[in-house]
Amino acid sequence: MEHALIEELTTTAIEAAAVAAEVQRAGWATGFRVNAKGDHGDSVTDIDIAAEAAIRQCLKIARPDDSLIGEESDAPSELARICWIVDPIDGTANYLRRSDDFAVSIGVAVDGKHIVGVVQQTATGRIWVGSPEECARDGEPIRVAQRSNLADSIWATGFTTDPHDRERQLRFFSHLMTSVRDARRTGSPALDLAHVADGTVDGYVEFGLGHWDYAAGAALVAAAGGVVDIIDVAPWKGPLVIAAGTQFLVDEMRNVLRRAQVPNV
Incomplete structure (x- = not known):
């Protein structure tokens, strides 16, 4: 895959995550509503919905021809070659309890393969960015552990x-x-x-x-x-x-x- 496309997708994912994180921080500052989701005690807040809408708006401007699959919205009937897979608040139960363990999660699949991933832990400001050209946490290169036992x-x-x-x-x-x-x-x-x-x-x-x-x-x-x-x-x-x-x-x-x-x- 060409360098320019990977760079554009990565930059856009980082920008969209930052916008969603700002929505999350505003929710902590001003308050939010919590509703039941499904039949088994799962929850969704109006911040989940607002953060996903903010991500969608970013992508509509930057990548209008791409598809988006979001946790809080219906899946598109047809998928484009490039598809964004978004969880506006991964760890909603933690978010509503003001724990640090929640994140904006933005993945990009190209031809069905997961190519770019951005995970931003809003409460701490920590961000992980991965693509075929880089993998970093807060700008510093990272690698998986190589344990064999x-x-x-x-x-x-x-x-x-x-x-x-x-x-x-x-x-x-x-x-x-x-x-x-x-x-x-x-x-x-x-x-x-x-x-x-x-x-x-x-x-x-x-x-x-x-x-x-x-x-x-x-x-x-x-x-x-x-x-x-x-x-x-x-x-x-x-x-x-x-x-x-x-x-x-x-x-x-x-x-x-x-x-x-x-x-x-």
């Missing part, structure tokens, strides 16, 4: 709000915790994947995700030299995302998932 590795994971899916995730979690050194959970898949990219954790595994949950993070991990597998686990709710610094760890985590009887791994 599953028993010594630390993994990030998460849980859905759906009680039935959570039962399955908890059964897998028991297998996970007897196979690895430890596990972490931020409540934000985008931040978890960013932490794989910068080596804070060795891997990330979770199923029941939306495309907006992992698109930016998948691009970050790939740009940082890592491996990302995205697997359809139907009839369970998917997809399943496995991301790690090495192919060996991904393969070892597949073995753990098989022991937990997760489909199709």
Whole structure:
């Protein structure tokens, strides 16, 4: 892919993330409304909706012919070659509780491949940027950890709000915790994947995700030299995302998932 296009997509993603982050900060300053989302206690705020609208407006000006898939809006009927996959607040439950662990997540797919990822942690100002030409946290180059022993590795994971899916995730979690050194959970898949990219954790595994949950993070991990597998686990709710610094760890985590009887791994 040509350098000029990658540079334009990356610059636009950074600018759109900054605009959404400003909306988030304004929400903390002025207050916001919280509504139930779905049937299982998930929440959405009017800041989620306003931040996504701000991102959409940025892209309408900068890249009017591209498609956009956003968590808070209907998917387009047809997708352009370049598609933006946006989570305006990844970690809404953390945002409404004023925890730092939420982020703007903006991924760009070209011909179906995750190419550019920007994750901005608004509360701290930290930003991860990844593309085929760079991978950095706050402007400093980053790489995935190169751990080769599953028993010594630390993994990030998460849980859905759906009680039935959570039962399955908890059964897998028991297998996970007897196979690895430890596990972490931020409540934000985008931040978890960013932490794989910068080596804070060795891997990330979770199923029941939306495309907006992992698109930016998948691009970050790939740009940082890592491996990302995205697997359809139907009839369970998917997809399943496995991301790690090495192919060996991904393969070892597949073995753990098989022991937990997760489909199709």
